[in-house]
Amino acid sequence: xxxxxxNSLSDWLGVFVTIFWLGAWFVVAAFVVIxxxxxxxxxxxxxxPIAHGLRVEMQGPGGTWKLRTVVADVSTPHSRAWIGSLxxxxxxxxxxxxxxxxxxxxxxxxxxxxxxxxxARRLRRxxxxxxxxxxxxxxxxxxxxxxxxxxxxxVTPGRQVIEATAWPNWEFVFTGCAVLILAEVFRRGTAMRDxxxxxx
Amino acid sequence: MAIRVHLDEVLLRRRMTLTELSQxxxxxxxNLSILKTGKARAIRFTTLDALCRVLECQPGDLISHEExxxxxx
Numbered sequence: 395x396x397x398x399x400x401n402s403l404s405d406w407l408g409v410f411v412t413i414f415w416l417g418a419w420f421v422v423a424a425f426v427v428i429x430x431x432x433x434x435x436x437x438x439x440x441x442x443p444i445a446h447g448l449r450v451e452m453q454g455p456g457g458t459w460k461l462r463t464v465v466a467d468v469s470t471p472h473s474r475a476w477i478g479s480l481x482x483x484x485x486x487x488x489x490x491x492x493x494x495x496x497x498x499x500x501x502x503x504x505x506x507x508x509x510x511x512x513x514a515r516r517l518r519r520x521x522x523x524x525x526x527x528x529x530x531x532x533x534x535x536x537x538x539x540x541x542x543x544x545x546x547x548x549v550t551p552g553r554q555v556i557e558a559t560a561w562p563n564w565e566f567v568f569t570g571c572a573v574l575i576l577a578e579v580f581r582r583g584t585a586m587r588d589x590x591x592x593x594x
Numbered sequence: 595m596a597i598r599v600h601l602d603e604v605l606l607r608r609r610m611t612l613t614e615l616s617q618x619x620x621x622x623x624x625n626l627s628i629l630k631t632g633k634a635r636a637i638r639f640t641t642l643d644a645l646c647r648v649l650e651c652q653p654g655d656l657i658s659h660e661e662x663x664x665x666x667x
Contacts, residue, residue, distance in 0.1 A: 592635040594625040 398503055408500035415497050418490035425483050481534055488527050495520045509580075509587045517577035524570030528562055536560035596662045601630045604649050604656060619644040 396402045495516040
């Protein structure tokens with residue numbers, strides 16, 4: 395299977411990224427719209443990037459939508475659950491922005507040459523967003539999620555509630571840095587290509 | 595840019611059109627147009643050689659350097 399062009403690997407990756415990109419914006423829209431729709435007896439659950447194992451659930455028993463932090467085998471205080479749910483929103487927006495940039499790069503591969511200055515800028519933006527996501531995750535986990543988890547009580551005595559680490563995920567950080575370096579390489583490559591195009 | 599191209603003046607003196615020149619030096623009209631309008635970022639020695647040969651001139655007749663304020667000032 396070829397990497398570029400029609401029916402190539404990049405083409406299919408573009409389709410998958412578009413699906414995840416639409417999914418991320420759907421979740422953001424759900425956060426904003428669903429509480430106002432008054433939908434009843436519907437449940438909608440998804441994983442959040444705040445901490446491993448922490449889930450945010452939106453459900454509407456009794457006619458009112460509530461954003462509730464749900465962890466396995468845990469009773470959650472509602473006041474804290476609101477904070478936990480709303481914390482996920484900026485992360486999902488940032489992930490949607492990363493996917494949006496990746497999607498535009500993949501679409502440009504279908505349209506023609508990838509060596510355009512816009513792609514270099516998109517790649518740089520993706521790298522910066524990745525570092526921003528991880529920095530925010532560490533700060534939010536250390537200041538808000540860890541204290542929240544400490545207050546949670548397991549329903550079954552002795553059972554481990556949840557694990558959240560405020561230590562940086564170095565794989566993610568290194569990947570972000572590598573993307574930034576690649577973006578600079580890409581930018582210089584496009585500059586050389588532009589110069590080549592204007593050499594007579 | 596501080597480099598100015600005088601191709602149009604040389605062509606006028608030689609009473610030659612850009613199309614005729616493109617046929618004689620085997621360059622596309624688009625590329626010669628880029629050169630003539632000063633949009634070119636670089637010129638190959640082979641191109642310069644061909645232009646000088648056809649137009650019977652020196653490189654200095656085609657391009658010159660002009661003092662310009664440094665970038666950012």
